[in-house]
Amino acid sequence: MKVQDHAASLSEVHQSVDTTVQHKSGFRKILAFFGPAYLVSVGYMDPGNWATDLAGGSKYGYTLIWVLLMSNLMALLLQSLSARLGIVRGRDLAQANRETYPAPVNFLLYILAEIAIAATDLAEVLGMAIGxxxxxxxxxxWGVSLTVLDTFLLLLLQRYGIRKMEAFIIALVAIVGTSFLIQLLLAKPDLPEVAKGFIPSLPDDTALYIAIGIIGATVMPHNLYLHSALVQTRxxxxxxxxxxxALKINFWDTAIALNLAFFVNAAILILAASVFFTAGHTEIADLHEAHRMLEPLLGSKLAPILFAVALIAAGQSSTVTGTxxxxxxxxxxxxxxINPWLRRLITRLVAIIPALLVIWIAGEEKIGELLVFSQVLLSLQLGFAIIPLIHFVSDKHTMGNFTIKPIVKVAAWLISTVLVYLNVRMVWSEAGSFISQNQxxxxxxxxxxxxxxFIALLVITVIYPFISRYRQKGSARMHATKVTLGSLEAPVYKKIALALDFSQNDEKVIANALAQGRPDTEYVLIHVVESASARYFGKEANDFETQKDQEQLDTYLRLLAGRGVKAKGVLGYKHRAKSIVRIVQQEEADLLVLGGHGHTGLKDWLYGETVNYVRHYVHIPVLVIQ
Structure with a gap:
């Protein structure tokens, strides 16, 4: 764990994809930009959306397709604003909030964002488990319990870089899209009736409620945080x-990705309309029931299998982006x-525990209600992500020439007002029905x-940037008018510590350490004894391995003394990384030189992450020799 002053968003992959390289074809350059929006798009087709799409299609046929299209257009505008914030200012939405709002408000916004992410993960857990x-x-x-294993999948994907992760997500999205395309071909929907569904209409109040649910489930608050960070990987x-x-190409990336998400959501609604509504089954909103009815109504065993596969793929793709x-x-x-795998594990456990409790106490039939509850929690957070975003991209002081145009600003505020109203209305309705039944x-x-x-915080979020004299820090793209690098005097290291593992790598570590020193520099050779008894008893063990390690250390010291190098040796015990940190601090070294083990993935769990730990707890320069 590490508290940092400021770091680039997703620093592990920040600017890891170079779009400035001159490509022979313009297509390859465009392709280098494409990717972030596809990771974002999975949030618009996650299992939380399926229930509202199924409910709308089974009850009203094709009538509510226009609601999906409207919500998709809203999402397109908001995601393009999120991408603009990341590209122009070099800040993600969370960083921009921290720089603008006072600490108490930021803490509440953080808590709400975490609740929204936990709610999103809950929907993904339930979707995958049901699939x-x-x-x-x-x-x-058992299905819910098994979802904890995808923690390892995320760890693996992050080791391979952002492009591999994007390819994995795109493959899952392709599985979902292909599954529903095949199901639509089996269902043979009435295309003229589908076209009529794009004409806005609301048959009754229940249709309005379902429409609110569709919009609330479609526009995900965590996606606005995500997109503003992912564009910075370029x-x-x-x-x-x-x-x-970059703004132009990312807009097209967003448009293509969100249209694919619209196709998936529309396919679910059209499938429900053509299979359930036309057969008179107008109350289908449960995933189990929809799956059960597909085979007898379509006359094909393939349709329910594809439905389950698509559900698993949608849940798995969403869980990566949620983390x-x-x-x-x-x-x-x-x-x-904190370590990504630990972050993922905590998030997943927060989602799994309530799901297991509901199944254990109330039974599997209450899972549908838990899924709806997760969408209500998401609705609570939506305004607190959209409103600051509009403020930031409208600020000419930090956005410069790239502030949004007045007509876009009006459209954004209108969409924000509509979404906040619809979501507050949904939450109010849910709270009202609960209060009427509660004793x-x-x-x-x-x-x-x-x-x-909730309302007070919403008002503060809207008003504070207008009335505050505080101005955000300058855009990350804007350079200071006067830049100085100082005298650039080379540091003088009086005492250099070397962490040695008594392998063939020691020669490189010692050579690099000597290169950093001067004739009067003192060197401290550190080695940590890792025998079982030494780990338990420490220096009191004095076992065979401890004796041999001391002999090896003395050999190194003798060889260095023969070259006129002043050095001392110190053995450490028990925890390798903690021992190195302790000795470096005791010896008051100015520089630490150590070798990188080169482990990746699960090997870090087996052998430890010495370099990572050490660099976080020593307050001197660390030179890592790979």
């Missing part, structure tokens, strides 16, 4: 022309970094207090 159950017959309790030319090109969003939120608001007065009071606090 596994539908495909294999495994009890839902290294671009920090000129007006380079930024303008990235969690990392962005934690680092941006708190400037706190405990103090629970009702608590709900009202939370509601008032």
């Amino acid at each position: 596994i159950q539908l495909l294999t017959g495994l009890p839902l309790m 290294k671009i030319q920090k000129t007006d022309a380079g930024i303008k090109q 990235l969003a969690g990392q962005i939120v934690m680092e941006g608001y708190l400037r706190l970094r 405990l007065w103090w629970v009702d009071v608590l709900i009202y207090l939370v509601g008032f606090a």
Whole structure:
């Protein structure tokens, strides 16, 4: 774990894809930009959206397709604003919030963002578990428990870089899209009736409620944090022309990716309309029921299998992007970094525990209600992501020539108002129905207090940037008018520590350490004894390995003394990384030189991450020799 002053968003992959390289064809240059929006798009087709699409299609046929199109256009505008923030200012949404709002407001915004991510992950857990159950017959309790294993998948993907992760997500999206395309071909929808569905109409109040649910489930708050960070994985030319090109290509990337998400959501609704609505089954909203009805109504065993496979793929793709969003939120608001696998494990456990409790206490039939509850939690957070985003991209002080145009600003505020109203209405409706059934007065009071606090925070989020004299720090793309590098005097290291593992790599470590020193520099040779008894008893062990390590250390010291190098040796015990840190601090070394083990993936768990740990806990320069 590390508290940082400021770091680039998703620093492990920041600017890792170079778009400034001259390609022979313009297509390859465009392709270098493409990718971030596809990671974002999976949030628009995750399992949380399926219930509302199924409900709309089964009850009203093709009538509500226009709602999907409208919500997709809203999402396109908001995601393009998120990408603009990341490209122009070099900040993600969480970082920009931290630089603008006071600390108490930021803390509340952070808590709400974490709740939204946990709610998103809950929907993904349930979706994957239901998909596994539908495909294999495994009890839902076991399916939910198995979803913890995707922590290892994310760890593996992050080791291979952002482009491999994007390729993996695109492959999963392709599986979802292909599955529904085949199901649509089997269902043979009435195309003229599908076309009529793009004409706006709301048959009754229930249709309005379902429409609100579709919009609320489609526009995901964590995606706005995610997109503003993912676009920064591309290294671009920090000129007006380079930024303008990046904005243009990223808009097309977003448009293509979100249209694919629209196709998936529309396919679910059209499938429900052509299979369930036309057969008179107008109350289908449960994933289990939809899966069960597909085979008898379509007369094909392939359709329910494809439905389950698509559900698993949608859940798995969403879970990767949800973890990235969690990392962005934690680092941006708190400037706190923890290992990605630990972050993923915590997020997944927060989602799994309530799901297991509901299944254990209330039974599997209550899972549908838990899925709806996760979407209500998402609705609470939406306004707190959209409103600051509009403020930031409208600020000419930090966006310069790339501030949004007045007509875009009006459209953004209109969309924000509509979405906040619809989501507040949905939450109010859910809270009202709960209060009417609840018998405990103090629970009702608590709900009202939370509601008032929610509205107060929303008002502060809207008004504060208008009335505050505080101005955000300058854009990351804008350079200071006067730049000085100082005298650039070379540092003088009086005492250099070397961490040795008594392997063939020691020669490189010693050579590099000597290159950093001067004739009067003192060197401290460190080796950590790793025998079982030494790990337990420490220096009191004095076992055979300890004796041999001391002999090896003395040999090194003798050879260095023969070259006129002043050096001393220190053995450490027990925890390797902690021992190195302790000895370096005791010896008051000015520089630490150590070898990188080169482990990746699961080997870091087996052998430890010495370099990572050490560099976080010593306050001197660290030179790592690979």
